[in-house]
Amino acid sequence: MKPPGTNIALTTAVNAEEFIKLLEEMVDLKLQRVSELRHGPNAEVARLLQQKRETDRRRLEQIRAELVRGLLG
DSSP: OOOTTGGGSOOTTSOHHHHHHHHHHHHHHHHHHHHHHHHOOOHHHHHHHHHHHHHHHHHHHHHHHHHHHHHHO
16 A cells, blocks of 8 residues: 555656656647637538547547556556
Protein backbone atom coordinates (compact mmCIF):
# COMPACT_ATOMS: atom_id res chain seq x y z
CA MET A 1 0.00 0.00 0.00
CA LYS A 2 1.24 3.48 -0.90
CA PRO A 3 1.69 6.16 1.75
CA PRO A 4 -0.88 9.01 1.66
CA GLY A 5 -0.17 11.61 -1.01
CA THR A 6 1.94 9.41 -3.24
CA ASN A 7 -0.89 8.88 -5.72
CA ILE A 8 -0.33 12.48 -6.88
CA ALA A 9 3.33 11.89 -7.78
CA LEU A 10 4.15 11.06 -11.39
CA THR A 11 5.13 7.46 -11.91
CA THR A 12 7.19 5.73 -14.55
CA ALA A 13 3.92 5.02 -16.41
CA VAL A 14 3.78 8.71 -17.41
CA ASN A 15 6.95 10.71 -16.88
CA ALA A 16 6.88 14.49 -16.48
CA GLU A 17 7.64 15.22 -20.14
CA GLU A 18 4.90 12.90 -21.40
CA PHE A 19 2.49 14.37 -18.85
CA ILE A 20 3.12 17.92 -20.12
CA LYS A 21 2.78 16.83 -23.76
CA LEU A 22 -0.57 15.22 -22.99
CA LEU A 23 -1.77 18.36 -21.20
CA GLU A 24 -0.67 20.53 -24.12
CA GLU A 25 -2.47 18.28 -26.59
CA MET A 26 -5.62 18.38 -24.49
CA VAL A 27 -5.55 22.19 -24.28
CA ASP A 28 -4.92 22.45 -28.03
CA LEU A 29 -7.93 20.25 -28.80
CA LYS A 30 -10.12 22.28 -26.47
CA LEU A 31 -8.97 25.60 -28.01
CA GLN A 32 -9.66 24.29 -31.52
CA ARG A 33 -13.20 23.42 -30.45
CA VAL A 34 -13.83 26.90 -29.02
CA SER A 35 -12.48 28.50 -32.18
CA GLU A 36 -14.71 26.32 -34.37
CA LEU A 37 -17.78 27.30 -32.35
CA ARG A 38 -17.02 31.02 -32.55
CA HIS A 39 -16.40 31.18 -36.29
CA GLY A 40 -19.42 29.21 -37.54
CA PRO A 41 -18.07 27.42 -40.63
CA ASN A 42 -19.92 26.95 -43.92
CA ALA A 43 -21.76 23.66 -44.64
CA GLU A 44 -18.80 21.93 -46.30
CA VAL A 45 -16.38 22.80 -43.55
CA ALA A 46 -18.99 21.97 -40.89
CA ARG A 47 -19.21 18.38 -42.16
CA LEU A 48 -15.43 17.97 -41.98
CA LEU A 49 -15.30 19.53 -38.53
CA GLN A 50 -18.00 17.15 -37.29
CA GLN A 51 -15.81 14.19 -38.27
CA LYS A 52 -12.80 15.85 -36.65
CA ARG A 53 -14.75 16.45 -33.43
CA GLU A 54 -15.48 12.72 -33.14
CA THR A 55 -11.78 11.93 -33.52
CA ASP A 56 -10.85 14.71 -31.08
CA ARG A 57 -13.41 13.48 -28.54
CA ARG A 58 -11.94 9.96 -28.64
CA ARG A 59 -8.41 11.36 -28.30
CA LEU A 60 -9.43 13.49 -25.30
CA GLU A 61 -10.85 10.38 -23.63
CA GLN A 62 -7.56 8.56 -24.29
CA ILE A 63 -5.54 11.47 -22.89
CA ARG A 64 -7.68 11.61 -19.74
CA ALA A 65 -7.26 7.88 -19.20
CA GLU A 66 -3.47 8.11 -19.68
CA LEU A 67 -3.20 11.02 -17.24
CA VAL A 68 -5.30 9.29 -14.60
CA ARG A 69 -3.34 6.04 -15.02
CA GLY A 70 -0.09 7.98 -14.68
CA LEU A 71 -1.17 9.90 -11.62
CA LEU A 72 -2.62 6.90 -9.83
CA GLY A 73 0.27 4.65 -10.78
